[in-house]
Amino acid sequence: MASTLEALQRWVDDVAALTRPAHIHWCDGSNVEYQTLVQQMLASGELVELNQDTHPGCYLHRSHPSDVARVEHLTFVCSRDEQDAGPNNHWMAPAEAHSKMDALFDGCMEGRTMYVIPYCMGPIDSPLARCGVEITDSPYVVINMRKMTRMGALAQARIEREGTFVKGLHSTGELDPERRFIMHFPEELAIKSYGSGYGGNALLGKKCHALRIASWQANQEGWLAEHMLIVGIENPKGETHYIAAAFPSACGKTNLAMLIPPEGYRRDGWKVWTVGDDICWMRPGDDGRLYAINPEAGFFGVAPGTSNDSNPNALSTIARDTIFTNVAVTADNQPWWEGLPGTPVTDWQGRPYDPANGPAAHPNSRFTVSAKQCPTWSPKAEDAQGVPISAIVFGGRRPSLLPLVMQANDWTHGVLMGAAMGSETTAAAAGAVGVLRRDSMAMKPFCGYHYGDYFSHWLSFDRPGAKLPKIFHVNWFRKGEDGKFLWPGFGENLRVLEWMIGRIDGTANGVHSPIGTVPAKGELRTEGLAVSPNALTELLDIDLAGWQAELTAIGQYLESFGARLPQRLRAEQQRVAQALGDAAQPSRRAVAS
Ligand code: OXD
Numbered sequence: 001m002a003s004t005l006e007a008l009q010r011w012v013d014d015v016a017a018l019t020r021p022a023h024i025h026w027c028d029g030s031n032v033e034y035q036t037l038v039q040q041m042l043a044s045g046e047l048v049e050l051n052q053d054t055h056p057g058c059y060l061h062r063s064h065p066s067d068v069a070r071v072e073h074l075t076f077v078c079s080r081d082e083q084d085a086g087p088n089n090h091w092m093a094p095a096e097a098h099s100k101m102d103a104l105f106d107g108c109m110e111g112r113t114m115y116v117i118p119y120c121m122g123p124i125d126s127p128l129a130r131c132g133v134e135i136t137d138s139p140y141v142v143i144n145m146r147k148m149t150r151m152g153a154l155a156q157a158r159i160e161r162e163g164t165f166v167k168g169l170h171s172t173g174e175l176d177p178e179r180r181f182i183m184h185f186p187e188e189l190a191i192k193s194y195g196s197g198y199g200g201n202a203l204l205g206k207k208c209h210a211l212r213i214a215s216w217q218a219n220q221e222g223w224l225a226e227h228m229l230i231v232g233i234e235n236p237k238g239e240t241h242y243i244a245a246a247f248p249s250a251c252g253k254t255n256l257a258m259l260i261p262p263e264g265y266r267r268d269g270w271k272v273w274t275v276g277d278d279i280c281w282m283r284p285g286d287d288g289r290l291y292a293i294n295p296e297a298g299f300f301g302v303a304p305g306t307s308n309d310s311n312p313n314a315l316s317t318i319a320r321d322t323i324f325t326n327v328a329v330t331a332d333n334q335p336w337w338e339g340l341p342g343t344p345v346t347d348w349q350g351r352p353y354d355p356a357n358g359p360a361a362h363p364n365s366r367f368t369v370s371a372k373q374c375p376t377w378s379p380k381a382e383d384a385q386g387v388p389i390s391a392i393v394f395g396g397r398r399p400s401l402l403p404l405v406m407q408a409n410d411w412t413h414g415v416l417m418g419a420a421m422g423s424e425t426t427a428a429a430a431g432a433v434g435v436l437r438r439d440s441m442a443m444k445p446f447c448g449y450h451y452g453d454y455f456s457h458w459l460s461f462d463r464p465g466a467k468l469p470k471i472f473h474v475n476w477f478r479k480g481e482d483g484k485f486l487w488p489g490f491g492e493n494l495r496v497l498e499w500m501i502g503r504i505d506g507t508a509n510g511v512h513s514p515i516g517t518v519p520a521k522g523e524l525r526t527e528g529l530a531v532s533p534n535a536l537t538e539l540l541d542i543d544l545a546g547w548q549a550e551l552t553a554i555g556q557y558l559e560s561f562g563a564r565l566p567q568r569l570r571a572e573q574q575r576v577a578q579a580l581g582d583a584a585q586p587s588r589r590a591v592a593s
């Protein structure tokens with residue numbers, strides 16, 4: 001018997017009976033185990049060694065060309081009641097989903113090794129952490145899970161102590177898009193994923209457990225599982241504010257989590273501490289504040305665009321012991337992607353690079369690396385109690401209308417801002433890129449239950465004794481008439497975070513507007529900033545007519561959640577719409593009052 005926990009042993013036995021592997025390997029998470037798997041994968045061609053002088057311990061994996069992103073149209077929440085999954089999810093009845101999946105898993109591991117991966121999401125001794133076990137036939141999944149989670153013997157010991165765990169079953173199957181499904185059974189704390197080896201579909205601790213299943217659990221247990229980075233901003237006085245920020249996939253969470261302060265800020269003593277780049281679990285502490293942990297132990301970051309200009313910290317993090325997926329390579333076998341200096345000779349599919357075939361690296365090519373390698377990794381990231389959150393930030397790719405930054409009046413208004421979030425789609429999910437879609441709290445692909453209930457859950461944190469974070473909305477992606485970005489982004493974003501901290505500390509006044517509070521003239525520090533005064537005005541401009549149309553669209557979107565939409569959110573949308581109407585026609589307000 002490989003586990004003293006009967007429920008775990010029985011489940012593993014049942015899965016083995018169904019999938020019929022040649023071998024079963026219980027992962028202990030050791031370095032020897034990792035190195036052995038790497039050697040096997042090098043021998044089988046699943047990994048390619050990169051230049052070990054420039055990138056020691058780095059390897060390249062090329063996935064099947066049809067398996068390069070999350071597949072939202074093949075991802076299901078199989079709650080008992082269809083209504084609980086909501087219009088924001090695809091739904092299938094649990095019995096139907098189980099029989100569909102079990103037919104796919106039947107005998108699928110014949111002749112192969114089945115790996116049993118016990119893992120912990122969050123610091124191993126944290127009361128906020130949760131455990132799971134992933135069974136997979138993919139050694140690529142095992143080596144990635146080792147970087148992304150606390151995996152192995154310690155996690156198994158915790159599971160055996162606690163007796164509960166999320167069950168994740170995965171097989172790469174035939175990589176046939178027609179036989180590919182990612183199914184979630186929230187009431188059973190179970191996941192079944194077949195037919196894809198791509199991170200978001202196959203590393204089940206990440207999106208499937210830490211967001212879809214965890215958001216369901218969080219709703220029942222009074223906490224939040226969110227698609228957010230966590231960053232600590234230390235001011236020259238040595239005070240650190242932790243900020244959690246929700247942006248959709250491939251919209252710069254990793255860059256913000258690792259930002260390098262502009263020159264003047266560095267000189268003054270500002271520092272940035274990375275706690276997480278993708279997922280945040282938050283719960284109220286005894287003092288009423290929200291405390292957050294990053295459930296992950298590594299980064300599964302988007303490679304293209306990561307450069308010395310955009311994110312030097314990420315670049316130095318991935319200089320060693322990193323698994324690259326679907327990047328290109330140079331003549332001397334270094335990993336390469338668009339945005340890096342040098343020239344690719346081989347593209348992501350292993351073909352000689354030809355620009356006629358498109359980008360050399362796949363736009364959703366990735367790096368997997370242990371977070372401990374990040375130069376700005378926060379010592380607090382391992383804190384069992386988590387870090388106190390001062391601000392929550394929402395944001396998306398909005399080429400127009402949305403100002404650089406605005407602050408919500410209060411929690412309810414902030415929840416509306418998060419619910420109304422929209423963004424242009426990116427290559428992180430299969431489908432068209434650059435199409436504007438609503439993506440409430442950046443959780444559209446990840447909320448494991450009805451969005452209406454999710455909004456109610458968010459609103460429920462506003463209760464007596466709560467000392468909630470302030471809520472802001474940012475837009476780094478606003479474009480001018482020439483189609484170019486108005487804001488330089490990256491390290492310069494600290495200027496915006498400094499204003500937020502000023503609002504929290506009471507040192508920045510801001511200007512009130514119908515859509516929220518924006519920086520007053522001169523409040524954003526501009527010394528050393530290469531943005532013209534006109535661009536700055538445009539970035540903070542509020543187009544009342546455009547906003548009225550936006551509020552109408554937000555209202556229609558909210559109504560799509562039907563009877564489960566909380567009345568408080570509907571009333572808040574109406575309040576903002578009314579305030580905009582009054583501001584657009586001041587005379588009407590005068591007559592009315
Ligand atoms: C991710 C995503 O991989 O959001 O983090 O797609």
Ligand code: MN
Nearest residue numbers: 227248249278
């Ligand atoms: Mn993500």
